[in-house]
Amino acid sequence: MRRRQPARFALAFALLGLSTTTLYGATPAPRVTPPVASADARPLIVEAVAAPKHVSFVGQMSSIRSGTTQAFAVIQKVEHRAPDQTRRTYLAPRDLYGQFVISRGAMSWGVDPGKRRVVVSENKAAVDPVAVVDDIALLDSNYRAVRTGADDVADRRTDVVDLVSRYTGERAMRLWLDVETHVVLAKEAYHSDGSLAWRTRFDDIRYTDAIPPQVFSESPPSGFEMVRGHSYDQVQSLPSAVPDAGFRPITPKFLPEGFSLVGADVSTVKGTKNLHLFYSDGIRTLSLFENATGRATDFSGMRAHSTTFDGHDARYVHDGPTTLVAWREHDLTFAVVGDLDLKELLQIATSVIP
Amino acid sequence: MNNHYDQDFLIDYLHGALDSATDAALFTHLDACSECRAALDVEAAIGDALRSAARSEALEFPSMIKARVWDAVRRQKPTLLDRLRSPWGPAIAVPIAAVVALAAYFGTPVLRGGGTAPGIAASYYLDQHNAQATQNPLGPSVGPAVYTAEGTPATAASYIDTADAATLDNAQGAIR
Numbered sequence: 037m038r039r040r041q042p043a044r045f046a047l048a049f050a051l052l053g054l055s056t057t058t059l060y061g062a063t064p065a066p067r068v069t070p071p072v073a074s075a076d077a078r079p080l081i082v083e084a085v086a087a088p089k090h091v092s093f094v095g096q097m098s099s100i101r102s103g104t105t106q107a108f109a110v111i112q113k114v115e116h117r118a119p120d121q122t123r124r125t126y127l128a129p130r131d132l133y134g135q136f137v138i139s140r141g142a143m144s145w146g147v148d149p150g151k152r153r154v155v156v157s158e159n160k161a162a163v164d165p166v167a168v169v170d171d172i173a174l175l176d177s178n179y180r181a182v183r184t185g186a187d188d189v190a191d192r193r194t195d196v197v198d199l200v201s202r203y204t205g206e207r208a209m210r211l212w213l214d215v216e217t218h219v220v221l222a223k224e225a226y227h228s229d230g231s232l233a234w235r236t237r238f239d240d241i242r243y244t245d246a247i248p249p250q251v252f253s254e255s256p257p258s259g260f261e262m263v264r265g266h267s268y269d270q271v272q273s274l275p276s277a278v279p280d281a282g283f284r285p286i287t288p289k290f291l292p293e294g295f296s297l298v299g300a301d302v303s304t305v306k307g308t309k310n311l312h313l314f315y316s317d318g319i320r321t322l323s324l325f326e327n328a329t330g331r332a333t334d335f336s337g338m339r340a341h342s343t344t345f346d347g348h349d350a351r352y353v354h355d356g357p358t359t360l361v362a363w364r365e366h367d368l369t370f371a372v373v374g375d376l377d378l379k380e381l382l383q384i385a386t387s388v389i390p
Numbered sequence: 391m392n393n394h395y396d397q398d399f400l401i402d403y404l405h406g407a408l409d410s411a412t413d414a415a416l417f418t419h420l421d422a423c424s425e426c427r428a429a430l431d432v433e434a435a436i437g438d439a440l441r442s443a444a445r446s447e448a449l450e451f452p453s454m455i456k457a458r459v460w461d462a463v464r465r466q467k468p469t470l471l472d473r474l475r476s477p478w479g480p481a482i483a484v485p486i487a488a489v490v491a492l493a494a495y496f497g498t499p500v501l502r503g504g505g506t507a508p509g510i511a512a513s514y515y516l517d518q519h520n521a522q523a524t525q526n527p528l529g530p531s532v533g534p535a536v537y538t539a540e541g542t543p544a545t546a547a548s549y550i551d552t553a554d555a556a557t558l559d560n561a562q563g564a565i566r
Contacts, residue, residue: 085527099530157521171526199528209528223528234530299522305510314522321526323519331509338512355516362512369509373519 077181077197083218084211085172089119091217095190095241096127101234101356108356114238117245121252138254145254146265154256157265170298175318178202178294179209187212189221190238199319203293206230208319217243225319225357225375233357233375281311283328286368290387291315292380295322315374322374324388333362333371345382352378366390394426395419400433 099110111128122139126132137146146155175181179199187196194212201208207230212222222237256262281302294317301312308329315322333351340351343361350363361381362371368390372381395403395416402408403416420427523529 081528101530171528175528211528220528225530236530303518305514308510310510312518312522314519316526319526319528321519321523321529323515323522325510325515325518327510329509333515334508334511336508336511340512353512358516358519360512360515360519362515371510371512371515373515375523 075182075184077183077195078176080183080195080197080213080218081175081181081199081211082172084213084220087214087218087220088116088122091219091243092116092118092245092247093217093219093241093243094247095238097236097238099234099236100232102232103356104354111239115247115251117247117252123251138252140252140254143254144265145256147257147260149257152257152259153261153263154254155263155265171316171318174296174298174316175199178317179319184210186215189214190241192216192221192241194221201294204228212237227357227375227377228380229377281309281326281328283311283326283368285311285313286326286370286388286390287313288324288372288384288387289389290383291322292317292320292376292384294318295320320375322372322376322384324384325371325373327369328367329369330364330367331369332364333369335362343378343382346386348385350382350385352381361385394423394429397429397433400426400430403430404433 094115095113097112097114099112100107101110109128110126110132113123113125113127115123115125120139120141123136125136126134134149135147137144139145142158144157146157147153148155179201182198182200183195184198185196187194189212193215195215197211197213198207199209199211200206206226206228208226210224210226211220213219214221219241221241222235224235225233227233285300287297295315296317297313298316299312299314301314303310303312308327308331311326313324313326315324335351335353338353340353343350343352345363348363348365350361352359352361357375358373359376359378359381360371360373361378362369363385364370365388370385370388372384372388374381376384399408399412399416403413406413408416416426420430
């Protein structure tokens, strides 16, 4: 995924640099920082983003994604060794039990004992400091970070920080940041109507540097098949970096406030070049996929619904808080995916005019 | 009576899946054990609820196919034999037309996708989107995405991220 380098990251970059050098540069161990006096919690956010580079821990995390009528939970054991080694072992639901993902820098190995295979993926943007700073800059330009109080999570004292939209005044996310280590112990994201979209929370956490290296060993177990997963390109600037998909890319004329293009990628699927444009406002994300096959998106095995917009027939599915809408126009096939409500996604779809 | 049959036995009993000796023993036991009878009633009620839910989710026959069936029925000119069998006409014509229409439906992707063979899987799009969304330092942390570059569609193993996600109403781990 090629991502842009915006000009406005100076502040965030300065904050990130300040944070990493003064708070952590000299000593790798977590340090106590004074309580934040002012409500402006931007420094806390920057420290939270940098924390995993300096703090090692083991814990159990539960994640809940809220669908239209139901919520779905995943429980995982998280073992993180600073700066960039993480193992997530899935404990529940049973479909995932025993699977684990080891990530080290840009590489990740997803081990599925049930299928006896290892999926190897690479995302260079994940470790690119510019990409991280870009995310923070985008967040800062669209959201106010406000410290709203204190709370306890997993028997740890936390600062509670709300991220409030600068456009609507609505709270989009709440974070619980460990007062001592700044690790994000819990986070909740909300829909525009205030309902919970998803939540992650450490049920327990223990800070330790004594995690055996073999926990992060990526050597495949005997008899496992190695499968190549996704591979993303190095960060490049946009829009010139929008890769050649073999057709003229169409960008939406309408986006919700705060969203901007942050990445682009072309992958070949079933012999078809598929363009992926990725948008973000710092918290919420949106993808627009395009290809020139004119073939309908395959919803096999899914409970897809039909709808219409602007004279087009479309189909959509809900994936927890995420919704996908697919349609065709002329010889192009489009799909828009995001944690937005269907109405907003259809507005975006309407503005995609080949 | 201190010994009770566990849930697995009761479910197998309800489904007639026990061997005859065990079936007879359980049948006799139920007469004397109110706890097992109650447990059996619970299992039976769950089964009824599931069947009821399954019925309510029965797939609607595509309206295009229904239209083609009726069109085929109406277009058929009755032969002498047909006229002789007129009371049974629709009973024969409708199933035949339905079979023809179904064959056309499953054999011709144009009816399903509207144009050509199905394109890229929606699960792939969801995987790709989630892969990017989780790169955000404040983004969600969800299950592993399993879509591979070879084009293998995601399966149940991917749980939330992919294909199963679109049938989440049936997925395990749901909190109602």
